Amino acid sequence: MSTNARTPLMAANWKMHLSVAEAISFIAALHERVGSSQDREVLIAPPFTHLWPLRETMAAAGFSLAAQNCHWEPQGAFTGEVSLSMIRETGCRYVIVGHSERRHIFGEPDEWIGLKTAAALARGVVPIVCIGEKIEEREAGLTEEVLQRQLTAALDKVSVPSADALVIAYEPVWAIGTGKTATPQQAQEAHAFVRQWLEKRFDKAVANGVRILYGGSVKPDNVDDLMAQPDIDGALVGGASLKASSFARIVQFTRSAGNG
Numbered sequence: 001m002s003t004n005a006r007t008p009l010m011a012a013n014w015k016m017h018l019s020v021a022e023a024i025s026f027i028a029a030l031h032e033r034v035g036s037s038q039d040r041e042v043l044i045a046p047p048f049t050h051l052w053p054l055r056e057t058m059a060a061a062g063f064s065l066a067a068q069n070c071h072w073e074p075q076g077a078f079t080g081e082v083s084l085s086m087i088r089e090t091g092c093r094y095v096i097v098g099h100s101e102r103r104h105i106f107g108e109p110d111e112w113i114g115l116k117t118a119a120a121l122a123r124g125v126v127p128i129v130c131i132g133e134k135i136e137e138r139e140a141g142l143t144e145e146v147l148q149r150q151l152t153a154a155l156d157k158v159s160v161p162s163a164d165a166l167v168i169a170y171e172p173v174w175a176i177g178t179g180k181t182a183t184p185q186q187a188q189e190a191h192a193f194v195r196q197w198l199e200k201r202f203d204k205a206v207a208n209g210v211r212i213l214y215g216g217s218v219k220p221d222n223v224d225d226l227m228a229q230p231d232i233d234g235a236l237v238g239g240a241s242l243k244a245s246s247f248a249r250i251v252q253f254t255r256s257a258g259n260g
């Protein structure tokens with residue numbers, strides 16, 4: 001386990017849920033419950049249409065804003081796409097890249113994830129690079145091979161980043177929206193593998209400093225055990241992030257209850 005400080009990053013991925021009005025009430029309710037805590041970072045990734053209207057409320061609450069996707073080109077004839085400078089203008093520090101729904105529902109290839117990751121790093125937006133195996137890949141013993149392939153493609157065009165410029169999210173596809181969370185041990189094994197890969201690809205400082213989030217059916221009742229694992233530095237939460245009470249409990253995880 002690293003001795004470097006990796007501030008826990010508790011992230012809500014709202015996907016295509018909540019209106020702007022609901023989002024504003026959510027942020028007020030969440031802030032009332034968790035305050036502006038110094039020892040953990042709270043992040044919300046709402047739909048694109050919510051970014052600008054939420055900018056000031058999020059900043060006042062001390063929460064970080066993220067986009068759910070981006071295009072890698074600075075501008076152009078790309079109907080329906082949003083560039084990184086547009087995303088930055090809305091006050092986003094982060095962008096989710098390569099989410100499994102983008103990969104599997106919208107057919108995004110590994111190559112695009114690499115282009116998006118490199119463009120985000122070049123333009124000063126922190127990419128949250130999502131990787132994760134499908135159930136048949138896990139059952140065939142291919143988890144590490146898949147993670148390695150996805151990491152290699154995503155970080156192909158990147159020279160050594162500063163550790164706080166990059167976040168990785170391990171989200172096993174079979175755990176997303178299914179209620180089947182990876183066990184803390186399964187998640188820890190995958191996270192340790194990612195950290196070793198980062199050390200080989202970059203160096204020890206990057207490996208020890210980059211935050212690796214777990215995603216896939218994170219809930220108030222499993223977050224403590226997950227966060228107790230030495231290489232789990234935060235969570236990327238879908239369903240359980242849509243209610244302020246449930247996400248607040250996730251943000252307020254405690255590490256003492258777990259087995260790490």
Ligand SMILES: O=C(CO)COP(=O)(O)O
Nearest residue numbers: 013176177216217238239
């Ligand atoms: O996809 C996810 C976060 O990006 C996880 O979704 P669930 O928490 O609903 O499983």
